[in-house]
Amino acid sequence: xxxxxxxxxxxxxxxxxxxxxxxxxxxxxxxxxxxxxxxxxxxxxxxxxxxxxxxxxxxxxxxxxxxxxxxxxxxxxxxxxxxxxxxxxxxxxxxxxxxxxxxxxxxxxxxxxxxxxxxxxxxxxxxxxxxxxxxxxxxxxxxxxxxxxxxxxxxxxxxxxxxxxxxxxxxxxxxxxxxxxxxxxxxxxxxxxxxxxxxxxxxxxxxxxxxxxxxxxxxxxxxxxxxxxxxxxxxxxxxxxxxxxxxxxxxxxxxxxxxxxxxxxxxxxxxxxxxxxxxxxxxxxxxxxxxxxxxx
Numbered sequence: 033x034x035x036x037x038x039x040x041x042x043x044x045x046x047x048x049x050x051x052x053x054x055x056x057x058x059x060x061x062x063x064x065x066x067x068x069x070x071x072x073x074x075x076x077x078x079x080x081x082x083x084x085x086x087x088x089x090x091x092x093x094x095x096x097x098x099x100x101x102x103x104x105x106x107x108x109x110x111x112x113x114x115x116x117x118x119x120x121x122x123x124x125x126x127x128x129x130x131x132x133x134x135x136x137x138x139x140x141x142x143x144x145x146x147x148x149x150x151x152x153x154x155x156x157x158x159x160x161x162x163x164x165x166x167x168x169x170x171x172x173x174x175x176x177x178x179x180x181x182x183x184x185x186x187x188x189x190x191x192x193x194x195x196x197x198x199x200x201x202x203x204x205x206x207x208x209x210x211x212x213x214x215x216x217x218x219x220x221x222x223x224x225x226x227x228x229x230x231x232x233x234x235x236x237x238x239x240x241x242x243x244x245x246x247x248x249x250x251x252x253x254x255x256x257x258x259x260x261x262x263x264x265x266x267x268x269x270x271x272x273x274x275x276x277x278x279x280x281x282x283x284x285x286x287x288x289x290x291x292x293x294x295x296x297x298x299x300x301x302x303x304x305x306x307x308x309x310x311x312x313x314x315x316x317x318x319x320x321x322x323x324x325x326x327x328x
Contacts, residue, residue, distance in 0.1 A: 217253015
């Protein structure tokens with residue numbers, strides 16, 4: 033749907049222009065040719081300066097994150113319902129093992145999670161390095177004797193806040209770039225006016241085209257900002273929120289279990305926390321949990 037939206041921006045912009053010109057195709061094509069004639073230079077000034085400013089303002093980590101989150105156009109959410117069913121199944125297995133054999137039984141799994149048979153049953157989670165480390169770090173703290181749910185919840189909230197800031201920064205950086213693009217459009221337009229004034233002796237029809245080309249800068253700056261770059265920034269920020277949601281689901285289950293909930297009840301807390309578009313039903317999750325082998 034993201035690509036459909038981007039296509040509609042072009043259709044609505046130039047379709048609306050054609051309607052405004054009362055379907056006078058000849059005049060419409062003449063105007064389009066003026067825009068296309070000025071487009072390369074204006075685009076280089078506006079978008080080139082915007083990208084350059086983006087590179088100056090942000091770290092290499094943020095730039096890499098921005099490239100990663102461009103995938104939001106094709107995949108708006110970081111995790112699907114199946115991914116969350118797997119996550120909840122993994123939490124249930126961990127909690128059940130801890131309940132039946134104690135927290136120390138998890139030690140071999142949390143010390144080498146990438147080689148663990150327990151985590152190996154859940155490949156998507158096992159290959160999610162940051163989420164795997166997040167879970168194992170807190171299981172390690174618990175196995176060392178700190179089972180206070182209030183202290184752990186406070187620490188988890190701080191770490192998730194840090195993750196939220198990190199994951200959300202690429203979208204924020206692109207939004208900042210979008211905010212500056214209209215001003216760069218004015219810069220391009222002013223340069224076009226300077227070019228026109230240098231040719232003031234030209235006949236009116238030539239000056240008219242030059243002034244029209246200069247105004248393309250203002251049009252392009254506003255159009256790129258509000259029609260392209262800002263919506264992409266919004267999509268990136270929305271996907272970042274779904275990334276953080278995964279960690280919050282882990283936190284909810286752990287805290288519920290530490291507060292005395294049975295393994296299935298603890299994962300039910302996590303399930304109810306999820307938004308409806310990725311939340312499995314109670315029966316879907318129960319069926320999956322019944323299929324799981326006993327943790328060893």
